[in-house]
Amino acid sequence: YLSEAIAPAGGRHILNVFVKARQVGGELGVPTDDVITRVEWVPLAELPHLTLYPAIAPELLRSAEVGFQHEILHLGARWT
Secondary structure: OEEEEEOOOOOOEEEEEOOOOOOOOOOOOOOOOOOOOOOOOOOHHHHHHOOOOOOOHHHHHHHHHOOOOOOOOOOOOOOO
16 A cells, blocks of 8 residues: 655655565665655554554555455545
Protein backbone atom coordinates (compact mmCIF):
# COMPACT_ATOMS: atom_id res chain seq x y z
CA TYR A 1 0.00 0.00 0.00
CA LEU A 2 1.10 3.51 -0.71
CA SER A 3 -0.24 6.65 0.90
CA GLU A 4 0.69 10.22 0.27
CA ALA A 5 -0.17 13.46 2.02
CA ILE A 6 0.75 17.09 1.59
CA ALA A 7 0.29 19.37 4.60
CA PRO A 8 -2.43 21.97 4.09
CA ALA A 9 0.15 24.76 4.27
CA GLY A 10 2.39 22.89 1.82
CA GLY A 11 5.32 22.58 4.23
CA ARG A 12 5.48 18.78 4.35
CA HIS A 13 5.09 16.07 1.77
CA ILE A 14 4.80 12.58 3.24
CA LEU A 15 4.98 9.31 1.35
CA ASN A 16 4.29 6.08 3.24
CA VAL A 17 4.92 2.65 1.78
CA PHE A 18 3.25 -0.27 3.55
CA VAL A 19 4.16 -3.83 2.64
CA LYS A 20 3.31 -7.23 4.04
CA ALA A 21 6.68 -8.83 4.63
CA ARG A 22 8.72 -11.17 6.74
CA GLN A 23 12.31 -10.23 7.54
CA VAL A 24 14.65 -13.15 6.86
CA GLY A 25 17.96 -11.43 7.45
CA GLY A 26 19.98 -8.29 7.18
CA GLU A 27 19.29 -4.89 8.64
CA LEU A 28 16.74 -2.30 7.56
CA GLY A 29 18.33 1.12 7.29
CA VAL A 30 17.69 4.65 6.15
CA PRO A 31 19.37 5.39 2.81
CA THR A 32 22.06 8.06 2.71
CA ASP A 33 19.57 10.20 0.75
CA ASP A 34 18.55 13.22 2.85
CA VAL A 35 14.93 13.02 1.67
CA ILE A 36 14.05 9.77 3.46
CA THR A 37 14.05 10.40 7.18
CA ARG A 38 12.68 7.20 8.65
CA VAL A 39 12.40 3.52 7.73
CA GLU A 40 11.15 0.79 10.05
CA TRP A 41 9.32 -2.53 10.26
CA VAL A 42 6.14 -2.20 12.31
CA PRO A 43 3.99 -5.16 13.38
CA LEU A 44 0.29 -4.85 12.47
CA ALA A 45 -0.61 -4.90 16.18
CA GLU A 46 1.23 -1.58 16.63
CA LEU A 47 -0.61 0.28 13.85
CA PRO A 48 -3.42 1.60 16.08
CA HIS A 49 -0.79 3.31 18.25
CA LEU A 50 1.03 5.12 15.42
CA THR A 51 0.32 8.63 14.20
CA LEU A 52 0.07 8.30 10.43
CA TYR A 53 -0.56 11.01 7.84
CA PRO A 54 -2.92 10.24 6.29
CA ALA A 55 -4.54 8.27 9.14
CA ILE A 56 -4.96 4.98 7.26
CA ALA A 57 -4.31 2.47 10.06
CA PRO A 58 -7.99 1.40 10.13
CA GLU A 59 -7.94 0.69 6.39
CA LEU A 60 -4.70 -1.30 6.69
CA LEU A 61 -6.09 -3.36 9.55
CA ARG A 62 -9.34 -4.06 7.65
CA SER A 63 -7.28 -5.21 4.68
CA ALA A 64 -5.23 -7.49 6.92
CA GLU A 65 -8.42 -9.05 8.31
CA VAL A 66 -9.48 -10.15 4.82
CA GLY A 67 -6.02 -11.32 3.77
CA PHE A 68 -4.93 -8.25 1.77
CA GLN A 69 -7.26 -9.07 -1.13
CA HIS A 70 -7.09 -5.62 -2.75
CA GLU A 71 -4.42 -5.16 -5.39
CA ILE A 72 -4.79 -1.37 -5.34
CA LEU A 73 -6.76 0.59 -2.78
CA HIS A 74 -7.07 4.34 -3.37
CA LEU A 75 -7.88 6.18 -0.16
CA GLY A 76 -7.82 9.68 -1.62
CA ALA A 77 -5.52 12.60 -0.93
CA ARG A 78 -5.96 13.70 2.63
CA TRP A 79 -3.93 15.07 5.51
CA THR A 80 -5.96 13.88 8.52
